[in-house]
């Protein structure tokens with residue numbers, strides 16, 4: 001998983017300050033020294049680190065007191081906000097042309113994941129936005145690239161516009177856009193050629209194509225594993241082409257994450273999507289706030305909920321989100337979730353998104369015991385409707401009855417009740433940290 005080292009170090013640092021009822025200037029200075037080292041080690045651009053530290057220091061010292069948080073938590077809140085701002089603050093969505101089709105040029109170095117991402121994006125647009133994309137094979141210098149896109153097109157059951165390797169890429173792009181109009185495609189995704197290094201011929205060809213098809217979006221695909229190089233590549237593509245967004249690929253790998261954190265700040269290019277694996281559905285919209293929370297071990301509850309939405313009907317998931325935010329999540333909801341969780345994929349992955357359950361800290365080798373889940377399910381099923389709604393009524397004799405009914409022990413029941421309470425507490429804290437409940441955030 002990306003950011004592992006960074007996450008572990010930042011969380012260690014933040015743990016030291018979290019519970020503090022008083023935070024002195026010296027505390028903040030010391031903490032910032034550690035944060036600085038952690039970011040540099042994660043390969044974050046040094047200028048970005050410098051600015052980040054300066055911002056956090058200023059805001060942390062100038063904070064207004066908020067009743068719901070301890071001073072230590074407030075510092076963490078500032079770090080979270082600044083990290084989010086660094087990665088772009090708001091989610092940046094893919095362009096939609098006023099008059100279809102929306103033309104998207106996919107650019108980047110060879111091997112960055114351009115062809116794969118083109119297909120992933122087509123799949124995303126169709127699945128999530130009900131669009132009808134046309135894939136266009138313009139990488140005429142690498143015959144395998146055309147085949148690769150055609151294979152992906154077949155797999156998706158989506159048309160691929162291709163003219164083999166003899167045609168001129170600019171002409172292919174122009175013809176493809178005309179064909180898309182005629183066939184009522186609302187997105188044209190052009191897979192362009194990459195080189196091993198940025199070179200002038202490549203740039204000139206891309207500039208010609210840009211002039212010929214006036215794209216609504218130029219997405220730069222960058223490999224996050226290449227660290228600072230990715231930022232340099234982004235800079236040169238941006239200088240020549242004015243790219244409108246970046247897609248960071250291979251964030252599932254063990255990248256140190258520096259590229260993800262620096263790209264927006266250095267090039268002012270928003271990260272629009274993140275590649276999270278080789279499979280066609282492993283592309284996620286990039287949410288700076290969620291990524292920051294994940295790095296800081298505050299969990300990524302929203303992504304978790306969205307993952308659930310993929311399997312669950314939307315109304316229910318929305319309801320659940322509301323309940324979580326309002327703290328009226330009951331054991332009934334919990335039970336319903338358990339079923340869905342089982343269909344959401346490996347539990348280890350899900351755990352990584354939960355608050356305080358980051359994989360970085362000793363969770364790496366954690367194997368979830370599926371039997372444990374069955375036990376939990378049995379316990380909840382042995383509760384009365386009242387108990388499920390309001391666990392505070394569960395006294396000693398009720399605990400005994402529940403344990404007996406579920407074939408477990410009182411200790412098992414106690415443990416589950418405690419976990420449930422802890423989870424609610426954690427949610428409360430997170431909501432306070434993320435929202436601040438409308439209170440003033442201090443200057444800046």
Ligand code: GDP
Nearest residue numbers: 110111112113114115116249250275276277278
């Ligand atoms: P292109 O030369 O830029 O078109 O790159 P490709 O699309 O051929 O991808 C290069 C390699 O990276 C392929 O093996 C892809 O499966 C792999 N790849 C692309 N995106 C991701 C990603 O998000 N995660 C992982 N793990 N691999 C990826």
